[in-house]
Amino acid sequence: MDGSVLEQMLQQCTLLExxxxxxxxxxxxxxxxxxxxxxxxxxxxxxxxxxxxxIFLYTSLxxxxxxxGKCYGLESFPLGSFPMVKRVRISRCEDLKxxxxxxxxxxxxxxxxxxxxxxxxxISFQIEDGLAxxxxxxxxxxxxxxxxxxxEQMHSVFPSLVYLEIVSCREIERVPxxxxxxxxxxxRIGGSDKLIESLIRKREWSLHTLPxxxxxxxxxSEIEMECFPDEHLLPSSLSSLWIRxxxxxxxxxxxxxxxxxxxxxxYIAGCPNLQSMPPNMLPPSLSCLSIEKCPLxxxxxxxxxxxxxxxxxxIPVIEIDGEVII
Numbered sequence: 001m002d003g004s005v006l007e008q009m010l011q012q013c014t015l016l017e018x019x020x021x022x023x024x025x026x027x028x029x030x031x032x033x034x035x036x037x038x039x040x041x042x043x044x045x046x047x048x049x050x051x052x053x054x055i056f057l058y059t060s061l062x063x064x065x066x067x068x069g070k071c072y073g074l075e076s077f078p079l080g081s082f083p084m085v086k087r088v089r090i091s092r093c094e095d096l097k098x099x100x101x102x103x104x105x106x107x108x109x110x111x112x113x114x115x116x117x118x119x120x121x122x123i124s125f126q127i128e129d130g131l132a133x134x135x136x137x138x139x140x141x142x143x144x145x146x147x148x149x150x151x152e153q154m155h156s157v158f159p160s161l162v163y164l165e166i167v168s169c170r171e172i173e174r175v176p177x178x179x180x181x182x183x184x185x186x187x188r189i190g191g192s193d194k195l196i197e198s199l200i201r202k203r204e205w206s207l208h209t210l211p212x213x214x215x216x217x218x219x220x221s222e223i224e225m226e227c228f229p230d231e232h233l234l235p236s237s238l239s240s241l242w243i244r245x246x247x248x249x250x251x252x253x254x255x256x257x258x259x260x261x262x263x264x265x266x267y268i269a270g271c272p273n274l275q276s277m278p279p280n281m282l283p284p285s286l287s288c289l290s291i292e293k294c295p296l297x298x299x300x301x302x303x304x305x306x307x308x309x310x311x312x313x314x315i316p317v318i319e320i321d322g323e324v325i326i
Contacts, residue, residue, distance in 0.1 A: 015078040022046055028034035031053035041085075045091075048072075052093075056081045062110070067091030067117070076100055076126075079108050079133065086110050091117040100126040101133060101157075106132045115140040125151040129228070133154060138163040147172055155181050162212070165203050166193055174198045190244075196221040200228060204251075205287030208235050215264075219244035219270075229256035236261055253279045261285055269293050276300050277308040288317040 010016065018041040021027065028049050041247040044050075052066065053073035061082050066074070067180045071093035079088070079101045088111065090096065090171040095118045101108060112135050117123065122144045127133075139287055151157050157212050161181040166172065168191035175198065180254055187207075189196055194221065196218060198204040207213060207300045213235050225248055234241070239262050243249070249271045259261070263283050268274065269292040276297070282289070289312060291297055301318075302326050312318060319324040 002283055010039075014189045015046060016123065017041060019043070019151075025049055030057060032057055040187035059083060063087045065089045067093055069118070069129065070091075070094045071096060072149075076114055078102065079111060079114075087115075088114040088115040089117075089120060091115075091120050095121065096185050097121050097123050099124075099128050099156070101131055102128045110136055111136055114140040115142075116144060117142045118144075120145045122147050123148060127151050127153075127157050129153075132157055135160055137161060140165040141169050142167040144169050149173070150176055152176050153178055155179050159183070162186065163224040164188070166195060170194065174204050176205050180210060182210060183212050184210050185212050187213065187218075188217040191220040193223050197223045200225055200230075200233070203230065208232050210235050211237055213237055214239045215242075216240070217244070218246070222245055222248060224248050229253045231255035232259065234260060240261055240265040240267075242267045243269075243271065244313075247272055247285070249274050251276065252278065252281060254278045257283060259279050264288065267292075269295065272296065279311045282315070286315055288321045289315045292321055294318075 004186045007082055015038055015249055017038055018136060020038055023046045025048055027047055029051050040059055041063040042058060042061050044055065045067050048070055051073040052071045055064070055066070055143055059082055062084050064082065064085055068091055072095065075095050076098040077090065077100065079099065081128060099122070114136060137160055139158065139161060148171045150172065155178050158181050160183055162183055162185045164184060165188040170192055172192060172196070173194040182288065189199065193287070201223070212241045214237055216234065216238060219242065225246065228243065229247055230253060233256055236259050238260055241263060250273050260283050263285055266282070266286060267290045271294045272295050278299070291301060296313045298320055300306045301312055301320060303309055
């Protein structure tokens, strides 16, 4: 399908709400629509000859998915170009360097989900001082190898954020000095050594100040760490804690668990040097303990035989390497 066919279709299908363009190499530009349309959902990928800046012609969109490929013409993505958009997903856009937001033009009050995957040239967020993307609840950043920092004033820029995921963004060293949005409920951090070090060893995240945080997952880091978590590192609101693929973790810190009075689920996987569960470490609230690919810990937690079995036997559900222990 070429551009002329697409233009004719859009002119005739004025009630069209969803459009998907994939592997359309003959399309070089998107038509400027001369009649009102109701296009709400637009997904486009592998259109290597297209000028991707043409997507900004369609201001009625509520959902936009872009990727994969060179994405010619898309070095910057201004969030305010789509006044009604609720969800933006950008994947494998080779030219993308900036995510921007400015007070001029459209507002950002409808955007609630922003997902960015495998954009290796993405450098930074450029958000105008004093601007807030008030309804953004979900932010995912995955495999953005050149991204060096999160948005400054993040706590006020994304005041409604409840879900934050950062995976394999190896150049991000820290969170903003002002801290994270206070409504965060779930944080997933993986494959980002500098960021995990700032969380665990430097304690720059101030997680204990997040009153709504219930789920935390940390995984995929080879930083040196003898024990985790430090005392008062985590908030008492935490109900689920995932610790995965931390090969240098040697022990769990007794004092770090004492105040976690809401903790229900503890998942530990891929920690080959982790050896023991200290007595009286786990809070009475814990209802499920899952251990996987931790050979030393598995041995010490063997039912009726392991030296740490008395320390965990009171937990209602214990799962070790996929086997539920009754």
